[in-house]
Every structure is written in C-alpha cells, then in structure tokens.
Amino acid sequence: MTRRARRIAATLWLLLALCLPAAHVAAQEGLVRIATYDAGLSRRGPGLLLRDILRQEAQVMAAAQVIRAADADILLLTGIDWDAGGAALGALAQLLAEEGGPAYPVRVARQPNSGMETGLDLDGNGRTHEARDAMGYGRFTGHGGLAVLARVPLAGPVRDLSDLLWRDLPGAVLPQRPDATPFPSEAAQAQQRLSSTGHWIVPFGGARPLSLLAFAATPPLFDGPEDANGLRNADELRLWQAVLDGAYGALPSPAVLAGKANIDPTDGDGRHEAIAALLTDPRLSDPRPASPGGAASADAGHAGDPALDTADWDPAAEGGPGNLRVAYVLPSADLRVVDAGVLWPEAGPLAEAAAEASAHRLVWVDLAP
Numbered sequence: 439m440t441r442r443a444r445r446i447a448a449t450l451w452l453l454l455a456l457c458l459p460a461a462h463v464a465a466q467e468g469l470v471r472i473a474t475y476d477a478g479l480s481r482r483g484p485g486l487l488l489r490d491i492l493r494q495e496a497q498v499m500a501a502a503q504v505i506r507a508a509d510a511d512i513l514l515l516t517g518i519d520w521d522a523g524g525a526a527l528g529a530l531a532q533l534l535a536e537e538g539g540p541a542y543p544v545r546v547a548r549q550p551n552s553g554m555e556t557g558l559d560l561d562g563n564g565r566t567h568e569a570r571d572a573m574g575y576g577r578f579t580g581h582g583g584l585a586v587l588a589r590v591p592l593a594g595p596v597r598d599l600s601d602l603l604w605r606d607l608p609g610a611v612l613p614q615r616p617d618a619t620p621f622p623s624e625a626a627q628a629q630q631r632l633s634s635t636g637h638w639i640v641p642f643g644g645a646r647p648l649s650l651l652a653f654a655a656t657p658p659l660f661d662g663p664e665d666a667n668g669l670r671n672a673d674e675l676r677l678w679q680a681v682l683d684g685a686y687g688a689l690p691s692p693a694v695l696a697g698k699a700n701i702d703p704t705d706g707d708g709r710h711e712a713i714a715a716l717l718t719d720p721r722l723s724d725p726r727p728a729s730p731g732g733a734a735s736a737d738a739g740h741a742g743d744p745a746l747d748t749a750d751w752d753p754a755a756e757g758g759p760g761n762l763r764v765a766y767v768l769p770s771a772d773l774r775v776v777d778a779g780v781l782w783p784e785a786g787p788l789a790e791a792a793a794e795a796s797a798h799r800l801v802w803v804d805l806a807p
Contacts (some may be wrong), residue, residue, distance in 0.1 A: 439480075439619055444739075445675075449802045451795040452580060453788065456487065459542060459692070459807045465552070465707055466582040466637070468544070468645060468806065468807060469776055469804045469805065469806055470511045470590070470646065470648075470765050470802050470804070470805045470806075471507070471508070471509065471510045471511045471512070471597070471802055472510065472512045472514075472650070472694050472696060472767055472769075472802065472803050472805065473508050473510035473512070473513045473514070473696075473764070473767065473800055473801060473802040473803075474513070474514040474516065474652075474696040474697055474698065474765050474766070474767055474800070474801050475504070475505065475508070475513065475514070475516070475518070475765075475794055475796075475797055475798065475799075475800035475801070476516045476517040476654075476698055476765065476798035477504065477505065477518065477795055477798075477800075478497060478503060478517065478638040478795050478796035478798070479515065479517060479518040479526075479530070479604060480518060480519050480527065480581060480582040480664060481497070481516045481519060482577060482768045483577070483578060484519070484578045484579070484580065484595065484783045485521070485706055486519075487518070487519040487526045488525050488529055489524040490522065490678070491526060491530055491533055493528060496794065497794060497795060498530075498533070499537075499794040500790075500791040500792070500794035501773075501791075501796065502530075502533055502534055502537055502539065502566070502793040503787075503795075504781060504789065504791055504792050504795055505534060505539060505540075505680065505779060505800070506534060506537065506538065506539035506540070506541065506801055507788055508781055508800050509539075509540055509624065509800060510540070510762075511573055511588065511589055511590055511629070512585065512587075512588045512590055512642065512650060512694075513586065513588065514585075514586055514588045514652045514696050514697060515584065515585045515586070515587065515649065515696060516582075516584055516635070516654040516698040516765075517582050517654070517698070518530075518582070518584070518796075519580055519581060519582065519583060520547055520548075520549055520550055520580030520583035520584075520585070521580055522549070522580075522718060523683075524547055525595075526547065527545050527585050527674075528545065528728070530587075530777075531587060531663045531773075531788060532581055534587075537590060540589060540675055541589065542587035542589055543589060543591065544587070544588040544590065545585070545586070545587055545588075545593060546586035546588075546592075546638075547583065547584070547586075548550055548582070548584075548596065548598055548636065548638065549579070549580060549584075550574065550576075550580060550581075550582070550583035550600070550601070550635045550636045551568055551572075551573040551574040551631050551633050551634060551635060551636060552572065552573070552574070552575060552576035552580070552581050552582045552583060552634060552635050553569075553572050553573075553574070553575075553576025553577060553578050553579045553580055553581035553582070553655070554572050554573035554574070554575035555567070555572060555579070556571055556573055556622065557571075557572075558570075558571060558623075558625065558733070559571060559623070559626065559665075560573075560621035560626055560659075561622065561652040562621060562623075562664075562666075563766040566742060568677060569581075570660075572618055572637050572746035573630075573631050573634075573681060574633065574634035574656065575634065575656065577687060580661045582635065582652070582654075583636065583637050584635055584636075584652055584654055585636060585640065586640055586650065586652060586708030588642065590642045590643070590644050591642065591643045591644055591754060592641060592643065593641040593642055593644075593645075593647050595641075596638050596639065596640050596641075597638070597639040597641075597686075597687070598636065598637075598638055598639075599633065599637040599639070599677065599681070599686060600627075600631065600633040600635075600636040600637055600638070600680075601631060601633075602630065602631060602632050602633065602677070603628075603629070603630065603631060604627070604631060604632040604670065604695075605628075605630070605631055606632075606675065607673055607676070607677060607680065607687060608634075608680060609676070609704055609714060610667065610781065611669050611672070611673060612794075613661075613665060613666040613669055614628055614664060616663075616665065622666075631647070631681060632654035632670070632673055632674060632677060633653070633674060633677075634654070634655060634670060634674065635653065635654040635655070635656075636653060636654070637652070637653045637674070637677055637678075638649075638650075638651075638652045639651055639652075639655070639681070639689070640652055640711070641690060646671060646674070646775070646807055647690065648690075648692045648693060648694060648696055648805075649690050649691075649692075649693040649694070650688065650693070650696060651678060651681065651695040651696065651697075652696055652697050653674065653697040653698075653699075654672065654697050654698040654700070655669050655670075655671050655674040655675060655697075655698065655699050655701070656670050656700065657671065657700045657701045657708075658670075658671040658672070658707050658708030658709065659707055659708075659751070664677075668707070668708055668709055671700060671701055671703055671708055671709065671712065672709040672711075672712035673712075674716070674729070675699055675701070675712040675713060675716055677710070677713070677740055678695055678716065678793050679715065679716065679719065682693070682719070682721050682722075691770060691772060692769065692773045693769075694768070694769045694770065694773070694803070694805070695716070695766070695767075695768040695769075695770075695772045696724060696766065696767045696768070696801075697765070697766065698764060698765050698798070699713055699716075699764060699765070699766055700740060700764050701764060702711045702727070702747075702762040702764060703717060703742060703763065704740070704741045704742035705737075705740045705741060705742050705759075705762055706759045706761065706762045708748055711757045714729075714764075716768065717768070721771055722768045722769070722770060722771060723745060723768065723769050723770070723773070723775060724766075724768055724770050725768075725778035725803050726743075726746055726778070727746070727767065727778040727779045727780045727782035727801050727802065728743075728746055728778075728779060728780060729745060729747075729781070729782035729783070729804065730743035730745075730782070730783065730784040730801065731750075731780075731782030731783055731786075731789060731792075732744050732745050732746065732747040732748075732761065732780060732782050733745035733786045734784045735747070735750060735760075737753050737754075737760035737776050739754070739760075739763055739805065740760055740761070742762075742763060746759060746763045747761040747762055747763050747781075747782075747799075748762070748763050748764055748765040748780055748798060748799050748801055749761060749763075749764050749796075749797055749798050749799065750782075750793065750797050750799065751764070751797055753772070755779060755803045764798075765798060765799075765801045766778035766801065767801050767802065767803040769803060770804055771779060773805050774805065775803060775804070775805060776805065776806045777803075777804040778801075778803040779801075780799050780801050780802075781798070781799055781800040781801075781802065782799040
C-alpha cells in the first residue's frame, strides 16, 4: 500500500468514526514505515559521492526517485559512502526535500569498518594496504558505509557494536589454514573486527519507541577454501541473536532488524543456515515482502520464491548469481505488521529508476501499534 493510499484509508476511517468504536479507528492511525535500501551511493574515491549529489548525477536522481516513492519514516541506507562531516548525507537529505520528497531532520552516520586501514594482511595474499586489508572491504575510509534518515526523533545515543572483535563473539567460528592454524594469521585475528561495515542499535522515541538494529554484512564470496567471508557473514548475522539474548546489554523492545545480510535463504552461495536461523527466530517476524518485478524476473534453477528477491543480478548463464533475497526488514514479534513489500514494479518510470539506481531494491514494512 502506498503512502497516498494509506492517507486515503485514514480519511475513510475518520468518516466512519461515528459507526466504529473509537479504539478501532485509532488502531488504523500512526503507521510507521521502516525501509532499507542499497541505493548504489558509493563511489571509487572520497568526495566523489558529494560531487555527484551536488551535480544531480543521473544515478543519484534515480535513487532519490525511489526513496521519494517509498516515503519511509525510518530509512536505513547501505552502501553509502561516509565522510567525517556528514556532507554527502546532508546533501542527499537536502536534495530529497528540494525534489518534493520526505524531509529527514534526523540523520545518523558513523564511521564504518569498511575502508578502515589496518596495516595488516587480512586476505592472506602476502600484501598489505589493499582494499581487502581494511577492517571491512573498502578502497578508502568510509567506503560503502551505513546511514539512517528519519523523521522520528532519536531517544538516546546509538549503541555501536562495530568494534567487537570477531573472536570475541560467543561461539565464533574463525577461518583456519589446512594445518589448523589461524587464517590469515594469529596477529590478524587478534585485531579483526566482526563487522565488515557496522552493527548499530539506534533507539527511536516518539509515540511508540522502537530500536532499529542496523547492519550490512560481507558477501560470503571472494575468498578461498578457508571460507573467511562465508564464516564472517554467518557470524555477522549470528551477532544479532546474541544481542536478542541480552549478551550486549538490555535491548529495548520492540525492535526492527534491518539491513543487507548479503545472503539468500535458499539460493546462491553462503551458509544458508545463518539467515534461516534469523528468519525462524520466534522473537522476530518475517513479513516476506514481495514485488511483481521480482516475480516476473524469476531465475531458472532457483528454489526460492522470486517475488521475495531484493537484488537484480545477472543469471548464472551470464556469470552472476541470479536474483536473490539479500535485504531484510524483520520486526520483533511484539510489533504488528500491516503491510510490506519490495519496491520493484514490473514496468514503468519507477521500475526504470530502480534499475538505473542500483542492482538492489528497496524493502519496506509498515508497522502499527
């Protein structure tokens, strides 16, 4: 259901107020839309994203069109370059407002692990100071980070778990060499953080407080037989279960887990049991957001429901993994889901904008008290 449709529905409920119990009418009001989106807002060097936003470059404008159409109250952006002054995020928010989109007075952006220099050889190739030797893959500091735009007020400081060492996660499974020694080295594992980008707990206030559990995990690809990225991806997902267990302090309820897990429950590479454990955790609910565009772009040989896919990648015949479900919005079980979807029309101007902006599609969920 679109934002306009929801407003029309709210008006109809008000017109029917004389016929319905007041509590029933109130239950239809105050929907909150939570969304996550990799809008392709990452570039090959620092400052280039800000340049492209100020120039209103075509890809940026296509991403802005998708964001405007979603009209989310709380939007988690993944794959967006970070800068210390927040200039790019501020310019994006200004662009959205000037183009008739939502105004986002609340903006959260912290330095990600992606692109953070370590001086270590983290991929085992004998060299240092390469993109894969950063704390999380990145060509420069802040490459492909996280950001939150919201029109819901914050209720306190962000809790950032991004500095947690991988080996300090309870039950962590770290990569090994064939001789069972640490991969790539003991020194590297002594400094390797778990988060490839970031894991944040963002508390929101207002009439109905909730916490946003925001993250973006590494793809379980681009490694060797040690499966370093596959293991890291699985543990990045498992960190949230430790959070729900209370291992890192009390978690205010309710909460919404959102972000790019970079793994499909059924198809593609990776340790599917890790995402399956999240999707079936009784403390969370999976609204199974779907789209007509995904359904119409089914890949031969895939076992999963194509309507649930959130990324439009080349099929295996063309060297890609095919379309996959890799982005998620999972509310806690004590929240009521009214509607959910993937912003992936089958055709039309918005479908064209989504395709130009990114291989990823925006995922949204509407919540009620």
